Amino acid sequence: MPNRVQVLFGIQYPIIQAGMVWCSGWKLASAVSNAGGLGLIGAGSMSAEILQEHIRRCKQATDKPFGVNLPLLYAGIEQQIEVLQQEGVKIVFTSAGNPKLYTPRLKDMGMTVVHVVSSIKFALKAQESGVDAIVAEGFEAGGHNGREETTTLCLVPAVVQTVSIPVIAAGGIASGRAMVAAMVLGAEGVQVGSRFAVCEESSAHQAYKQAVWQAKEGDTVLTLKTLTPVRLIRNEFCERVRLAEAAGATVEELKQLLGKGRARKGIFEGDLQEGELEIGQVSMLLNHPEKASAIVESIWQEFCDVKKQLANTDI
């Protein structure tokens, strides 16, 4: 019997590849979908034209379901939604914005809509807006993150007991063991970011991938909390933010310090000191390149093995 997440997307394994800026183009999304998971194209780093091209290529590369991650605060959102409609995209994960503004429209276009949240409060708002499922993303996750700093271990059971729609766990999940842990807490699927961000099909710069493989415990930090909290590998840019915040910088000054295009600079161009190197805490457990299909298979195999072992041990 498949669970609600498998049924909702029509996928073999409830393993979703996060739609990450500068990492998740058609190559990554189609590879994950072909392997039985759900691949997502990350629209947050794409113009409408580029997004259209990635969707078209993805359709050519796989006949399995795939989706698009759409950050709702993106300036070009209207053009992007037009592209999704034109291309007949069936699955949309929305994030970073108010789901009430867009969910009814996306649902009217016949799409399955999932919203990413970092709190019970926003999980409820998302459910009320009519989404089909929720991604509950904990403090350990890479990239943009919640102000409550609630970890996956605390957030997932709290969201599961609050909403009735399926919950997908995210943050700190890069293995079959972590997937079992998430499912035990009540999730019906997992969204994996970091491990896919550095796989072969990720369009991230090789220098960024190397930096992730080398990252140890404590090497990522949730920074820019006075603007929008974001988890990055510590580098010169992070240090300047720290010094500015310690010196009492205003929001305006921090915005100026951040400027534009730092995620592109870090992830896509490989500028390790001036770029934003978005990645999760779980990077401490990642240290080598892999194919996307191998990641899906390894997570699923470990998930099944660990479940079997659990049943056969006294404790």
Added chain:
Amino acid sequence: MPNRVQVLFGIQYPIIQAGMVWCSGWKLASAVSNAGGLGLIGAGSMSAEILQEHIRRCKQATDKPFGVNLPLLYAGIEQQIEVLQQEGVKIVFTSAGNPKLYTPRLKDMGMTVVHVVSSIKFALKAQESGVDAIVAEGFEAGGHNGREETTTLCLVPAVVQTVSIPVIAAGGIASGRAMVAAMVLGAEGVQVGSRFAVCEESSAHQAYKQAVWQAKEGDTVLTLKTLTPVRLIRNEFCERVRLAEAAGATVEELKQLLGKGRARKGIFEGDLQEGELEIGQVSMLLNHPEKASAIVESIWQEFCDVKKQLANTDI
């Protein structure tokens, strides 16, 4: 077949009650031990004389194994160790200090020694010092906490793959489901703090317990990061720390602001605005009084039930 943590302590269930300041006297520790877990007396809020009294009463109240949590940076540590030796205490959990300075002595006295860490680095140091097991405590835990901010979901598997001695998971664990999650990540036992901090046998003030039951997501914060990071319920004191830090306060100024005895004031005297209200993020899931024995039984029962369910579901 019992696992290594059950064997090490001679306990029925690998559920350890954290030795928490102002909460964990003989009443709580003996209640947990009598219920089949491992109760710990929290020496961090006790003089040597008070500690001796609690150990003696605990011995009268239970014939099951119990232990003492000993913060190694405590000023009265030498007198406390003397008391442990005099009273023949068999199990010591050390925390907040260098295990190399004390482990050999405690081992020579015939004690089983466990050290609490928040990083791989300190887990290795603890293992090298000769401890019998490690508590790996994540960012979501209450009270004093690590600088790396690594969550339980990321920390536990990382520590498990680094050391060979048994690992006990802590931080965010207050249910049988969370216990399954921790064990799946490789832990062989769990240390539960928050849920026991507000149980009937906890010596904490009723007003503190009420504050914990009322705490929602985002209501705890890891603060005083420039001194020693500590997770507290947000209150006037936390806000003053935040303002001081934003204004660039020096370490000396923060020490002065902190002063002495704030944990006592908050937890034991119930001063909700001026006291330090140490508690974990998982407080968001706690909302009513319970007996310590009921907590042990409920965690264990849920742990067994969830394991059984897992074995019988396709996903």
